[in-house]
Amino acid sequence: MPLDLSSQESVRAAAARVLDQHDRIDLLINNPGVMATPEGRTVDGFETQLGTNHLGHWTWTADLLPAVLAADSGRVVTVTSVARHQGRNLDPADPFLAGTYNAWRAYGNSKLANLHFAIGLNRLFVEAGARAKALSGHPGWTDSDLQTTTHQAGGGGVFGALGGYTARFFGMSVPRGALSQLRAATDPAAVGGTLYGPTFAGFGSPVRRPMIRPGTDEGIRRLWAVSEELTGVPMAVAHAR
Structure with a gap:
């Protein structure tokens, strides 16, 4: 169905259509969007990359929470990057x-x-006593059309120009690059709030990756404040249950 993550109106309309057709969502995989684009604004006035890659998925997930929480063990996997x-x-x-x-x-x-969204959402699931889990995954260096799209849009500088070329020779295939996200979504032993990625960061088999960035609590606090203020949408897990 049509879904434009850079438009809050499109996101909310698509989520409403999903809920009208499905009373349960077992797997919700949030796969952003755009990379290193020139400075721009979405139709809602948000910076293009934050507006598409995060704020679109914030509202999408918030609206779909009732169906995710209705599943026996729903999972939300949000795709991040190195x-x-x-x-x-x-x-x-x-x-x-x-x-x-x-x-x-x-x-x-x-x-x-x-990444902070996945960790913060899982904390809300735990606090609410929900069976659902939220995790994150990243595809490493994958030969998708993301690099060439960045270059065609005039973004990324020198790296944007070289990205598509090098990905063709050194990147993993798209099916291979999807394995970390799929493991996060389907591994029975996966723990909520964790991250999966290729063994060697850019390539390799999907494994659980360490969380090495400090400042997570502050980052999540700021992310929630910014997201709720800009979208006007709360991440109301307890209410959705």
Whole structure:
């Protein structure tokens, strides 16, 4: 069904259609979106990368929570990236990097937001006594069309120009790159709030990866504050139950 993650109106309409057709969602895999794009704004006035990669999925997930929580053991898997290491906790006073925009910095911020979203959502599931779990996964260096799309959009600088070329020779196939997300979604032993990725960061078999970034609690607090203020949508897990 049509879904434009850069439009809150589209997200809410698509979620309503899903709920109208399905009373249970066993697996919800949030797979953003855009990478290192030139500075821009969504139809809602959000910076393009944060608006698409995180805020779109924030509202999408919040609206679909009743069906996820109705499943016997629903899972929400949000796709992050090794680029999260170049991201920083969102600044509530300037979440869009106005006047200091850097395409890769904004991308890193959005991917760190994806990781913090998964951890924070799982904490809410635990607090509410829900059976659902939230996890994250990343595809490593995969030969998808993400790199070429970045270059065609005029983003990414030199790395954007080289990304598609190098991915064709060194990247994993798309099915191979999807394995970490699929393991997070289906491994019976997977623990909520954890991260799965390729063994060697960019490539390899899917394994549970260590969480090595400090500041998670503060990052989640800021992310929740920014997300709820910008979208007007609460992540109301207890109410959704």
